[in-house]
Amino acid sequence: MISLNPARCVHYYSKLSECDKCETICPTDAIKTQESALAIKQDACIGCGGCVGVCPTEALQLSNFNVTEFFFDFVKSDEEIISCKSNFVCLAALSVDYLISLGLAKKVTLDIGHCATCDIKDACFSTIENAVAEANYVLEAIGGKTITAEPLGVQKEEVPNRREFFNIFSLQGAAKVKAQMETAMESLEDPTIGLSPSQIEAIRKKDIPNKRKLLFTLLRRAEKPREYKYLENEYLSFTSDKVVDETCDNCSVCYRICPTEALSSDAKQSAIYFDALLCVRCHLCHDVCEKDSxxxxEFFDTKELFEPTQKVLRKFRVERCIDCGAFFTYFGGEKMCPRCKIEEEEAKSLWGIE
Ligand code: SF4
Ligand code: SF4
Incomplete structure (x- = not known):
């Protein structure tokens, strides 16, 4: 069974969202994206967790397996192997954030020995390969241990069956995960991490996905690389760096809709700011921008992972409207806000004034 938190799925933010990651990976067509909604056929869901791994905003969760809980238990244990036959669901449930966090925490091998004969390999295997390749691309650049994916063929007999296995995990309890996450979040208050108070506030307020909170925590503990490298943005799927060009008219839709507050502005809406570490690359800001601005x-600076900054993507001149007194983005001419201008035009046409 899969559960959806609509407050996180980008389709519930805007009907313009083009996200179909969960629908694309689902091997049984249990998920269908619709305008402003998501339809889930629970009886078709086989609980592989592929959709959980690819969802950028963590809108989907398996009801009997929690990846964050698994992460804490695995990192604490002596285990180094993750296998769908022993301790995990389909490896596709491991998002790039989790893989990078694992590589920062310990030596990890993914057992892909069962993928070739698996019924759902066509839907999930390329996602596993791509996620490992991307995580290793980042880990190599920042000095973490790369993830190994090998056909080890861990056998079923050595481990509890899937039902027992799920029971073990569900018994461990959500309360423990919550407590661990709260401790991790408290440690973010440490001034050495380099997050500004507004960034920490944004993380709290916008309910950043657990996988990103974990990554923050692991990055904070990791040794900073001697020199920061640039990664090609097109090879990344878990975060991004952005530019806003001169066609932008500051309509404000992108920073009002961004689910993680990676995009933001100030009280007067005089600029567009961007925090790369908060971006989960959901693509919503691109989907809703009418002008494609x-x-x-081209590149992502790995310094953002260790010393996050708030980049100014665009600055705007803001003036007070001579009519209503509200602030508006001024591009020249009469200092009247667009709303008052429209009202003035309507009044003129009503009274037949040129
Ligand atoms: S992948 Fe996540 S955000 Fe995208 S449509 Fe599915 S549930 Fe919504
Ligand atoms: S900046 Fe854009 S891609 Fe990144 S989280 Fe916000 S809306 Fe999604």
């Missing part, structure tokens, strides 16, 4: 930058 927001785009990916």
């Amino acid at each position: 927001i785009r990916l930058a």
Whole structure:
């Protein structure tokens, strides 16, 4: 069974969202994206967790397996192997954030020995390969241990069956995960991490996915690389760097809709700010921008992972409207806000004034 938190799925933010990651990976067509909604056929769900791994905003959760809980238990244990036959669901449930966090925490091998003969390999295997390749691309650049994916063929007999296995995990309890996460979040208050109070507030307020909170915590503990490298943005799926070009008219839709507050502005809406470490690359800001003014930058600076900054993507001149007194983005001419201008035009046409 899969559960959806609509407050996180980008389709519930805007009907313009083009996200179909969960629908694409689902091997049994249990998920269908619709305008402003998601339809889930629970009886078709086989609980593989592929959709959980690819969802950028963590809108989907398996009801009997929690990846965050698994992460804490695995990191604490002496185990180094993750296998769908012993301790995990389908490896596709491991998102790039989790894989990078694992590589920062310990030596990890993914057992892909069962993928070739698995019924759902066509839907899930390329996602596993791509996620491992991307995580290793980042880990190599920042000095973590790369993830090994090998056909070990861990056998079923050595481990509890799937039902017992799920019971073990569900018994461990959500309360423990919550407590661990709260401790991790408290440690973010440490001034050495380099997050500004507004960034910490944004993380709290916007309910950043657990996988990203974990990554923050692991990055904070990791040794900073001697020199920071640039990664190609097109090879990344878990975060991004962005540019906003001169066609932007500051309509404000992108920073009002961004589910993680990676995009934001100030009280007067005089700028567009961007925090790469908060971006989960859901693509919503691109989908809703009518003028196509927001785009990916060519490169991603790995310094953002260790010393996050709030980048100014665009600054605007803001003036007070001579009519209503409200602040508006001023591009020249009469200092009247668009709403008052429209009202003035309507009044003129009503009274037949040129
Ligand atoms: S992957 Fe996540 S955000 Fe995208 S449609 Fe599915 S549930 Fe919504
Ligand atoms: S900046 Fe854009 S891609 Fe990144 S989380 Fe916000 S809306 Fe999604």
